[in-house]
Structures are given as C-alpha cells and as structure tokens.
Amino acid sequence: xxxxxxxxxxxxxxxxxxxxxxxxxxxxxxxxxxxxxxxxxx
Amino acid sequence: xxxxxxxxxxxxxxxxxxxxxxxxxxxxxxxxxxxxxxxxxxxxxxxxxxxxxxxxxxxxxxxxxxxxxxxxxxxxxxxxxxxxxxxxxxxxxxxxxxxxxxxxxxxxxxxxxxxxxxxxxxxxxxxxxxxxxxxxxxxxxxxxxxxxxxxxxxxxxxxxxxxxxxxxxxxxxxxxxxxxxxxxxxxxxxxxxxxxxxxxxxxxxxxxxxxxxxxxxxxxxxxxxxxxxxxxxxxxxxxxxxxxxxxxxxxxxxxxxxxxxxxxxxxxxxxxxxxxxxxxxxxxxxxxxxxxxxxxxxxxxxxxxxxxxxxxxxxxxxxxxxxxxxxxxxxxxxxxxxxxxxxxxxxxxxxxxxxxxxxxxxxxxxxxxxxxxxxxxxxxxxxxxxxxxxxxxxxxxxxxxxxxxxxxxxxxxxxxxxxxxxxxxxxxxxxxxxxxxxxxxxxxxxxxxxxxxxxxxxxxxxxxxxxxxxxxxxxxxxxxxxxxxxxxxxxxxxxxxxxxxxxxxxxxxxxxxxxxxxxxxxxxxxxxxxxxxxxxxxxxxxxxxxxxxxxxxxxxxxxxxxxxxxxxxxxxxxxxxxxxxxxxxxxxxxxxxxxxxxxxxxxxxxxxxxxxxxxxxxxxxxxxxxxxxxxxxxxxxxxxxxxxxxxxxxxxxxxxxxxxxxxxxxxxxxxxxxxxxxxxxxxxxxxxxxxxxxxxxxxxxxxxxxxxxxxx
Numbered sequence: 001x002x003x004x005x006x007x008x009x010x011x012x013x014x015x016x017x018x019x020x021x022x023x024x025x026x027x028x029x030x031x032x033x034x035x036x037x038x039x040x041x042x
Numbered sequence: 043x044x045x046x047x048x049x050x051x052x053x054x055x056x057x058x059x060x061x062x063x064x065x066x067x068x069x070x071x072x073x074x075x076x077x078x079x080x081x082x083x084x085x086x087x088x089x090x091x092x093x094x095x096x097x098x099x100x101x102x103x104x105x106x107x108x109x110x111x112x113x114x115x116x117x118x119x120x121x122x123x124x125x126x127x128x129x130x131x132x133x134x135x136x137x138x139x140x141x142x143x144x145x146x147x148x149x150x151x152x153x154x155x156x157x158x159x160x161x162x163x164x165x166x167x168x169x170x171x172x173x174x175x176x177x178x179x180x181x182x183x184x185x186x187x188x189x190x191x192x193x194x195x196x197x198x199x200x201x202x203x204x205x206x207x208x209x210x211x212x213x214x215x216x217x218x219x220x221x222x223x224x225x226x227x228x229x230x231x232x233x234x235x236x237x238x239x240x241x242x243x244x245x246x247x248x249x250x251x252x253x254x255x256x257x258x259x260x261x262x263x264x265x266x267x268x269x270x271x272x273x274x275x276x277x278x279x280x281x282x283x284x285x286x287x288x289x290x291x292x293x294x295x296x297x298x299x300x301x302x303x304x305x306x307x308x309x310x311x312x313x314x315x316x317x318x319x320x321x322x323x324x325x326x327x328x329x330x331x332x333x334x335x336x337x338x339x340x341x342x343x344x345x346x347x348x349x350x351x352x353x354x355x356x357x358x359x360x361x362x363x364x365x366x367x368x369x370x371x372x373x374x375x376x377x378x379x380x381x382x383x384x385x386x387x388x389x390x391x392x393x394x395x396x397x398x399x400x401x402x403x404x405x406x407x408x409x410x411x412x413x414x415x416x417x418x419x420x421x422x423x424x425x426x427x428x429x430x431x432x433x434x435x436x437x438x439x440x441x442x443x444x445x446x447x448x449x450x451x452x453x454x455x456x457x458x459x460x461x462x463x464x465x466x467x468x469x470x471x472x473x474x475x476x477x478x479x480x481x482x483x484x485x486x487x488x489x490x491x492x493x494x495x496x497x498x499x500x501x502x503x504x505x506x507x508x509x510x511x512x513x514x515x516x517x518x519x520x521x522x523x524x525x526x527x528x529x530x531x532x533x534x535x536x537x538x539x540x541x542x543x544x545x546x547x548x549x550x551x552x553x554x555x556x557x558x559x560x561x562x563x564x565x566x567x568x569x570x571x572x573x574x575x576x577x578x579x580x581x582x583x584x585x586x587x588x589x590x591x592x593x594x595x596x597x598x599x600x601x602x603x604x605x606x607x608x609x610x611x612x613x614x615x616x617x618x619x620x621x622x623x624x625x626x627x628x629x630x631x632x633x634x635x636x637x638x639x640x641x642x643x644x645x646x647x648x649x650x651x652x653x654x655x656x657x658x659x660x661x662x663x664x665x666x667x668x669x670x671x672x673x674x675x676x677x678x679x680x681x682x683x684x685x686x687x688x689x690x691x692x693x694x695x696x697x698x699x700x701x702x703x704x705x706x707x708x709x710x711x712x713x714x715x716x717x718x719x720x721x722x723x724x725x726x727x728x729x730x731x732x733x734x735x736x737x738x739x740x741x742x743x744x745x746x747x748x749x750x751x752x753x754x
Contacts, residue, residue, distance in 0.1 A: 005698035006197050009641040013610070013634065018595055019602045026204045027699075029171075032211035039595060040588045 047073040047736055049129035051093055054146065056122040066090065074750040075133065075736050076725045078718075080743035087740045091706045092117055093127050094738075095177040097141030097151060098704060099166040105196045106177055118149050131704070131736050137161075138702075138735055139173070173735070174701040176694050179709045180687040187678065187686070188620065188663050190642055190693045195614045202606035209599045215585060216592050222583035231574045238567050242560055249556040255530060256549040257511075262531050263542045264508040265522035271501035278494040281349050285487040303467040307482060310460040311352055313452055315489065318348045320449045321361075327442045328368070330536035331435065336371050339364060349490075352482055355461045357453055365450050372443050376436070385436055388429030395422050431533040434541065610634065622664050635664065643669070645696045649689040650716060651676050658689075684717035695724045703734045710741050722751045 003009045007027035011020045018039055025035040050071055053064040068085045081087050096114040100106055117125050124146035130137045140154040140161070155164040155172075164172075328340050346361045401415050408418050505515070513521060525531055537545065585592060613634050616622050627635075642661040649658055649668065656676075660669035666678040668689075678686070691707060705725070710718065721739065728734035729752075737751070 003641050003644045003698075006194075006641075009194075009637065010198070010201060012637055013605075014602070016598055018598050022205065022208065022599065022602065023201065026201055026208070032208045035208055036212065036215065036585070036592075040585065040591050 046075055047077075047094075047129065047131050047738075049073075049090070049094070049127070051089075051125065051127035051129075052146075053089065053117075053123060053125045064089065068746055070748060073738070073748065074752050075131070076722070076729060076734075076751040077737075078722075078739045078741070078749040078751055079747075080741045080749075081746040082744055083742065085746055087742075088113070088708055089117075091177065091708055091738065091740060093125070094129060095175065095706060097127060097129055097143065097153065098139070098173070098175050099151070099153060099169050100175055100177060102166040103170060103175055105192050106175075107179065110177055110179065118143070118151075133735060139164075172701055174697055174699070174703045176703060176705040176707075178691070178694060178707055180690050180707065180713075187642075187646075187661060187690050187693065188618065190645065190690070191614060191617055191638060191663065194638060194641070195611070195618060198606055198610050198614060202603065202611070205599060205603045205606055209596065209603055212592065212596050212599060215583075216589070216596060219583045219586055219589050219592070221580075222586060223577065223580035224586070225582070228574065228577050231570055231577060235567055235570045235574065238563050238570070242563050242567075245556050245560050245563070249553055249560070252549055252552050252556070256546065256553060258525060258528060258531050259534055259542065259546055259549065260507070260511060261513070261521055262525045262534065263539075263546060264504045264511070264513075265518045265525065267504045267539060268501060268508060268518055269522060271497050271504065274497050275494060275501055278490055278497060281347075282487060282490045282494060284349070285483055285490060289483050289487065303464070306460065306464050306467060307352070310456060310464060311482060311485065313456050313460065314348055314351050317357075317449055317452045317456075320445050320452070321346070321348070324442060324445045324449065326538045327438050327445070330538055330541075331375070331438050331442055332368075332371070333375075339368055339371070343368070349486065352486070355464060357457070362453065365446050365453075369443065369446050372439050372446070376439055376443075381432060381436075384429060384432050388426070388433045391422050391426035391429060392433060395419055395426060398422070431536065435536050438536065438538065614638070617663060620663075639663065642693065646689050646693040647696050648720070649692070650685050650720065651681065655720075684713040687713045688717035688720055691721050692724060695721070695728065702732070703728060703737075705734065705737045706740075707738070708740045710739055722754075725751060726754070 003012070005027070007023055010023050014020050014023070021039050022035060025038055030038065048071060049066065051064075051066060055062050055064065064086065066086055068081065069079060069087065069090060073079075079087055079090075092110075092114050095106070095110070096117055101111060101114055101118075117123070126143050126146045128140070128142045128144070130140045132138055136159075137156050139156075141151060142154075143149075143151045153164050153166075153169060154161045155169075156162075325340075325343060328343060332340055342360055343364050346358050346364070348357075351357055398415055398419050402419065407414050411418060411421075413421065508518070509515070526535065534542065534545065613631055617635065617638065622635075639660050639662050642663070643658040646658045646661065646668075648655050650656075651674075656670040656672065656674060658668055659671045661667075662669065668676045668678065668681075670676070681689075687710060691710075695703065695705060697703065707721070713721075718739070725734060725737040729737070739751075
C-alpha cells in the first residue's frame with residue numbers, strides 16, 4: 001500500500017464515496033459551497 | 043538584491059551582575075539557503091535557529107517540539123531579556139518572506155510575504171497554510187520516530203475542524219431549503235383549498251335541503267296546530283258556556299255536606315280527569331298513526347266528551363267501543379310483515395349508534411371500513427335517517443297501545459267500583475247531593491277554563507310563529523292543504539306535536555351548525571390562500587430537488603465528523619503516547635494502526651542500515667521495527683543513532699502537501715556523513731522542485747565553520 005499524499009492516507013480509512021470526496025475537496029482547500037456543488041451537483 | 047538568508051538581531055540579557063548584549067558576531071549575517079553550520083558552544087547557532095523559528099510564527103504551530111517552543115517563548119516573553127530582530131529569506135533574487143520584531147519590550151512580530159512584488163502582511167494561520175516550518179532536534183531518534191505521527195494527529199484534527207465546518211454549512215442549507223419555495227407544499231395547499239371549496243358546496247347543498255325541509259315542516263306544523271287548537275278552544279269554550287248555564291239553575295242553599303259521598307265523587311272526578319289527559323295524548327298520537335282508511339275512527343274519537351261523565355255516572359259508549367277498535371287496528375299495524383325488515387334495520391342502526399357513542403372520544407379506526415368512530419357514526423346516522431320515520435312510527439304505535447290499556451283500566455275501575463258506590467250513596471242522600479253536584483260543576487268549570495287558557499296560549503304561540511314566517515292568516519287552510527300534498531312531508535304526517543317541534547328544533551340547529559361550519563371553512567380557505575401566496579412568493583432553493591440526498595449526506599458527514607474528532611483522534615493519541623498494549627484493540631483499531639504504519643513507511647521512503655540503503659515498507663511503532671520492501675525486518679533498538687536520526691529527519695521532510703518547507707535541524711552530532719548526506723540530497727531535491735525555501739543544519743564543533751549545501 002502506498003500513499004501519494006496525506007489525503008490518500010485519510011481516504012484509505014473510509015469506504016463511502018461521498019466521504020472520500022469530502023476529504024478530497026477539503027485537501028484542495030475548497031470552500032463548503034464548492035464542496036457541496038462537487039458532491040451533489042450535476 | 044537578496045539571494046539567501048539575511049538576518050540581524052540584538053539580545054540584551056540581564057545576568058544579574060551585568061547586562062550583556064548579544065549580536066551575531068560569530069556567524070555571518072548572510073547565509074546560503076541550504077547551509078551546514080558548526081561551531082562551539084555560545085557561538086549563537088541555537089539562538090539563530092530559535093530567532094528564525096520564532097520569527098516564522100513557530101510559537102503558534104502545534105506540532106513543534108515542546109522543549110524548543112519553551113526556548114523560543116523564553117526569547118520573547120521572559121523578563122530578564124529583551125530581543126529585537128529582522129530577517130529575510132529570499133529565492134531567485136526576490137525576497138519571499140520577511141520577519142521583523144522592531145521593539146525589544148513588545149512581543150509583537152510582523153511577518154511579510156512578497157505577493158507579485160508587493161510586500162504584504164501575512165497572518166499566522168495563512169502562513170502555516172502556505173509554509174511548512176520544520177524545526178527539530180533529532181535526539182533519541184528511534185523514540186522520536188513516534189513523533190512523526192504527531193503530524194497525522196495534527197492533520198486529522200485540521201480535517202476534523204473542516205468537516206465540522208462543512209456540516210454546519212450543510213445543516214444551514216437543509217434549513218434554507220425548508221424555508222424556501224416548496225412545489226410539493228404549494229401543490230398540497232392548492233389541493234386543500236380545492237377540497238375545502240368542494241366541501242363548502244356540499245355543505246351548502248345539505249343546508250339548502252335542510253332549510254327547505256324546515257320550511258315545509260314549519261308550515262305544516264303551524265297551520266295544522268292553529269287549526270286543531272282553534273277547534274279545541276271553540277269546543278272548550280262551548281263547554282264553559284254550557285256549565286255556566288247549568289250553575290245558574292242550581293240551588294245554591296248551603297246544606298250540610300255528606301263527607302263520604304263527597305270524597306267518593308272527588309276521587310271519581312280525579313280519575314275522570316286522568317282519563318281525559320290520557321285521552322288527549324292518545325288523540326295526538328292517533329293523528330300520526332292511523333292509516334287513511336281508518337281515519338273515521340279519529341273523527342269519532344275526537345267527538346267523545348268527558349263533560350257529563352260525572353253527572354251521568356257513565357262514560358260515552360263511543361269511548362269504550364273505539365278503545366277496542368283502535369286496539370285491534372294497532373295490533374294489526376304492529377304485525378305488518380312488510381315493514382318488519384325495515385324495522386329490524388332501523389333498530390340495528392339505532393343500536394349501533396348508541397353503542398359507538400361511548401367510544402366517540404377515542405381515535406379508533408374501524409377495520410374493514412378504514413374510518414374512525416366519529417366518521418363511522420356519521421355514516422350510520424345518514425343511513426339511519428332514512429329509517430328514522432319507521433322507528434318513530436313503531437314507537438308511537440307501542441305508546442298508543444300502552445295508553446289505551448291505561449285508559450281502559452281506569453274506565454273499568456271507575457265503572458265497576460266508583461260509579462255503583464256513588465249511585466248507592468246518592469239514593470240515600472239525594473238532597474245533599476244537590477250541593478255536591480253544584481260544587482262538582484264549579485270544579486269542572488274551573489278546569490275547563492284552565493284548559494281553555496292553556497290551549498289558547500298554544501294557539502297564540504303557533505299563530506305567532508306562523509306570522510313570523512311572513513304567512514297570511516287567511517292562507518292557513520290553503521297552506522295546510524298544499525303542504526300535506528307534498529311528497530317530502532308524507533313521512534312527517536305521523537309525527538306528534540312534540541315530535542314535530544323537536545324536528546323543527548333539530549333542523550334549526552343543523553342549519554345553524556352548517557352555517558357556522560361553512561363560515562369556518564371559508565376562513566380556513568382565506569388563511570390557506572394567504573399561505574399559498576406566501577409560499578408562491580418564495581424562490582425555489584437550488585438544492586431543493588436534492589433535499590433527500592443532502593439529508594443522507596448530512597448523516598454521512600456526521601459519522602465522518604465523529605470519526606475524525608473522536609475515534610481516530612483517540613487511536614492516534616494512544617499511539618503518540620505509546621499507550622497501546624498488543625492485542626488490546628479491536629479489528630477496526632488494528633486496521634487503523636496498520637494504515638498509519640504504512641503511511642509512516644511511505645513518508646520515510648529510504649533509510650540507511652549498515653552499508654546499504656533500503657526502501658521502507660512499514661514502520662511498526664507498537665512492536666518497534668521497520669519492515670523494508672525486500673522483507674528485511676530492522677528492530678529500532680538495533681539501528682545506529684545516526685541512521686535513526688537520518689530516518690527521522692527524512693520522515694519530517696517527506697511531506698506531500700503543497701506547502702513550502704523551511705527546515706531547521708539542531709544538534710545532529712550523532713550523524714556521520716553517511717547519515718547526513720541523504721538529508722542534504724533531500725534538501726537539494728526539494729529546493730530544485732521549489733518545495734523548500736531554506737534548510738539549515740547545525741552541529742557542535744570546536745571552530746566556526748559554514749558550509750553551503752547548495753551544490754553536492
């Protein structure tokens with residue numbers, strides 16, 4: 001198992017795709033509204 | 043033009059016997075970005091690193107070693123020394139960051155950043171988001187490999203805060219959706235308004251029908267009883283006149299009274315009065331129960347008089363004959379097979395309603411019909427109304443039968459006991475009887491007058507009600523004739539006076555209730571319309587259609603927040619504090635540690651052991667060993683100190699985020715060139731990739747020696 005980033009490590013702890021996506025967005029420094037768009041937007 | 047690290051400082055320390063001023067007089071004030079410094083004690087090496095770390099908001103960074111933080115804090119916050127400094131770190135001929143503490147006795151430090159050629163103040167939070175300050179003394183390195191996981195703790199906490207922040211935002215969005223335009227709610231409101239409009243129409247129809255029936259029954263009742271009471275009053279009036287005439291001819295001489303005869307006559311008179319009252323009640327009932335073909339009995343019945351009974355000591359023959367005949371008619375009517383089934387139904391509905399009335403308050407749904415008790419009672423009442431007449435009709439038949447028997451019993455008692463007795467007494471006391479007879483006529487006259495007054499009051503009551511409806515007194519006959527031909531009144535022709543008046547009251551109440559109910563529904567519609575207008579004026583939320591999805595997401599984020607802020611934090615804290623006993627955890631916790639150890643292995647990357655270099659697979663900080671990719675297992679206790687320091691420092695430098703690293707390592711005395719070279723190589727690699735801004739390694743030596751590590 002190898003991790004490219006801390007985000008990879010944190011994502012590896014989770015099973016749910018939305019939770020993983022949230023971690024991904026936070027690591028990219030996105031604001032809550034952008035995160036919500038990303039997860040539930042088209 | 044800056045190409046490196048430029049610094050200057052002045053530290054004044056109160057050493058009790060004197061104030062000593064320290065300035066950088068041994069180490070040059072300009073240094074390369076990547077540099078190795080060695081020198082004797084008190085040459086200012088550690089002071090320089092402490093000043094640089096303090097100037098880069100190191101005191102506001104959680105993950106720095108507490109011992110180092112104490113030294114830094116002592117520099118700026120202690121009472122026995124005062125410090126002022128400034129330094130710049132540049133790259134590619136430009137200043138990147140600059141830090142200034144311009145007043146000795148004020149702790150305020152200002153850090154500036156070069157943004158597109160412009161010098162801008164940068165806050166601690168923002169600074170740590172852009173720059174990764176690493177300041178460490180790698181003493182006891184194998185133990186401190188464990189400290190690398192502090193970074194994970196820090197990272198988890200940071201993500202935990204962001205998750206919490208996101209969840210707050212998400213909750214707010216869900217609340218906003220609740221308050222925004224809701225098409226389902228609008229559609230529901232419209233439906234409710236439409237249903238209520240229909241309900242009003244239905245209730246209006248019912249109200250109109252009831253009002254029509256009320257009008258009809260009122261006309262029938264008032265015209266019928268005006269006629270009946272007028273005839274009655276006239277008849278009683280004639281009786282009164284007749285009695286008054288008789289009294290004029292009677293001998294009014296006072297004579298001694300025969301008490302025995304008088305008592306007997308008084309008792310008989312009382313019985314006759316009772317029978318007359320029963321007769322009157324029967325008369326009223328006969329109006330409603332006798333079929334058309336038997337109506338002639340009613341005429342005979344009505345012609346019967348009780349006025350001369352006490353005088354003649356006999357009841358009229360017609361009375362006795364009619365009691366028998368009418369009894370027979372009632373018997374036949376009660377046995378009418380055609381009406382038997384309808385009567386059974388009517389009795390069943392009536393019984394069910396009476397039973398269910400006891401459970402009205404409880405909201406019980408009746409299986410099969412799926413209606414609650416109240417609704418079911420209403421349905422039964424609606425059905426029952428159709429059979430109400432037949433029930434009433436049978437009740438009246440039974441009541442008439444009872445009354446006839448009562449009347450017959452009284453007549454029989456009077457004829458067989460009282461009359462013969464009076465006749466005998468009369469024979470003996472004929473003279474005294476004149477006075478008794480006179481007294482008797484007087485009493486009858488008074489009774490008749492009283493009856494006349496009562497009947498006249500009733501007549502006036504009906505005339506008043508009749509007039510109140512705006513009907514003409516001359517039209518009574520024509521109205522009565524017309525009303526009784528109406529099909530809707532047919533079933534009420536059997537009703538007695540009190541029943542008709544009850545029906546009128548009940549219909550009036552129904553009409554009033556319906557009017558109130560219509561008013562209430564109209565008000566509800568108005569309120570619903572206002573609400574609809576308010577709902578329609580709102581804007582639909584852009585996430586309205588994803589409301590359920592957002593609720594699901596909220597649940598997931600809540601779980602995630604709890605994991606990062608509670609569960610994972612507890613696990614990593616145990617690891618940091620070395621507070622784990624082998625096998626003292628469940629599968630989930632074990633899996634977490636497994637991933638942490640892999641992550642650490644990945645972070646350290648390569649390490650030197652003996653003469654060789656190994657790619658690290660896994661660092662087990664519970665069992666204290668390093669697993670290499672090639673399957674070698676190196677116990678931490680077997681590692682050389684320098685190798686351990688090297689692995690630890692590389693671990694610190696192997697960061698994967700985008701922040702620019704500024705790294706200061708003090709006291710690397712246990713590391714030889716084999717162990718240090720990988721660190722310099724890492725410095726140069728990161729510097730070339732623009733991931734590192736400055737790297738300083740400091741070591742104790744007898745002489746000052748500054749070596750640039752920019753080139754190999």
